[in-house]
Amino acid sequence: MSEEMNEIEVKNYEIGDKVNGQVTKVEEKQVIVNISDSKLDGIIPISELSSLHIEKASDAVAEGDELQLEVLKVEEEALILSKRKVDAEKSWEDLEAKFNRxxxxxxxxxxxxxxxxxxxxxxxxxxxxxxxxxxxxxxxxxxxxxxxxxxxxxxxxxxxxxxxxxxxxxEEEQGKQKQSVLQSLEAGQVLDGTVQRITNFGAFVDIGGIDGLVHISQLSYQHVEKPSDVVTEGQEVKVKVLSVDLDNERISLSIKDTLPGPWDQISEKAPKGSVLQGTVKRLVSYGAFIEVFPGVEGLVHISQIAHKHIGTPHEVLKEGQELQVKVLDVNENDHRLSLSIKELLEKEEEESTDYELPEESKGFQLGEMIGEQLKKLNK
Missing domain, CATH: 2.40.50.140 (Nucleic acid-binding proteins)
Incomplete structure (x- = not known):
């Protein structure tokens, strides 16, 4: 086509017109396209190929690509075109719809x-x-x-x-999962979980997209000073659901309740008549509580502490003292253990009292006492 005809055809277009074109040549910093239904060429500068920064034109298009374009500038023999503006216009409409939905x-x-x-x-x-x-x-x-x-x-x-x-x-997916898990939970369920976070009052355990709290009192049957002494972050644990508060999305859990209880099989561990090592935990007016296994305390009644009469357990025992005890009775169902210290002590010899006399003199002394009483009556 002659330059004159190109000039005439170019004048048929105005800035803002939409045209279709096929890529005929990809240069480093621009692209040449043939405008559909004409023999007119158009130029797309690299800056008008994409909304993103690109180093070379071939990063955005290839020869043979069919493109929708907008006229940016009408030059004497060619059109300066933009792919970016057409793409953006379409995209804004689509994005606004996505945003609203x-x-x-x-x-x-x-x-x-x-x-x-x-x-x-x-x-x-x-x-x-x-x-x-x-x-x-x-x-x-x-x-x-x-x-x-x-x-x-x-x-x-x-x-x-x-x-x-x-x-x-x-976060939206986590919220949906959280609600799903919350709705499925029931008190008494035993679940697998992972320790997520440890605080001074307990541990938060993930039970499938939602965290529940294991209070420090529910970590172990033994007394726990610091939760970190018992569990570590990332640790896999079994937990029992104690309660679920749907309104506040709070879950109370227990690790302790999934562990063998300290009283389980106590009849085998502490059969009647057996001798155990224990520690005095508490002294009360009627006896002493002795821990014989972690979490298992038995009572030594005050009458089973010593052979001699004592007023209070404090007279012979102190908290923290270690000693041996004998099992008198065990009741696994009621978690009761009766113990004795006295039965492991040698019975002390009874001391003679001041008024006791030798056998051989008892009769003589008794006769004298009766005689004296008779004399008083006859006066």
């Missing part, structure tokens, strides 16, 4: 930049670092090229501002 969609991470991630949705979408995951991520370098789910959290076409969040999707 709160839709979740997938997109590929095109680039990792300072402060977050970049996504190409026909327009440049930005994912701030704080909105990538529900947990802290130190290095985002391996996110480039990944396809993940997003929701639009901010959209302003006039300012060309599009903010995306993957974290919102994750």
């Amino acid at each position: 709160g839709e979740v969609f997938e997109a590929e991470i095109k680039d990792v930049v300072k402060g977050g991630l970049v996504v190409d949705l026909g327009v440049r979408g930005f994912v701030p670092a704080s909105l990538v995951e529900a947990h802290f991520v130190e290095d985002f370098s391996d996110y480039k090229g990944k396809t993940i789910t997003f929701k639009i959290v901010e959209l302003d076409k006039e300012k060309n501002r599009l903010i995306l969040s993957h974290r919102a999707v994750v």
Whole structure:
């Protein structure tokens, strides 16, 4: 076509016109297209190929591609065109619909930049670092090229501002899972869990997308000073559901209730007549409580502490004292253990009292006493 005819045909177009074109040549910094239904060529500068920064034109298009374009400038023999503007116009409509519906969609991470991630949705979408995951991520370098789910959290076409969040999707899924788990829980259930976090009052255990609290008193049958003495973060544990508060989304759990009880098989561990090592735990007016196994205390009644009469257990025992005891009786069902210290002590010889006399003199003395009484009566 002559230059004169090109000039005539070019004048048929105005800035803003939409045209279709086929890529005929891809250069480093621009693309040549043939305008459909004409023999006119158009030029797409590299800056008008994509909403994202690209190093070379071949990153965005290839020869033979059919493109929808907008006229940016009418020159003497060619049209300066934009693919980016057409893509953006279509994209804004689609994105506004997604935003209004709160839709979740997938997109590929095109680039990792300072402060977050970049996504190409026909327009440049930005994912701030704080909105990538529900947990802290130190290095985002391996996110480039990944396809993940997003929701639009901010959209302003006039300012060309599009903010995306993957974290919102994750938290929404976690919320649904949490509700599902909450609805399925019942007191008495025994579940597998993972210790997530330890505090001074207990441990939070993940039981499938939701955390429940194991209070320090429910960690062990033994007294626990610090939860970290008993469990560690990441530890797999079995827990029993104690209660579920749906309104406040609180779950109370117990590790202790999944463990063998200290009184289990106590009849075998402490049969009647057996001798055990124990520690004095508490002294009361009627006796002493002796711990013979972790979590198992038995009572030594005051009458079973010593052969001699004592007023209070404090006279012969003190808390923390270690000693041996004999099992007098065991009741596994009622968690009762009767113990004796006295039966393991040698009986002391009875001391003679002042008024006791030798056998041979008892009769004589008795006669004298009777005689004296008779004399008094006869006077």
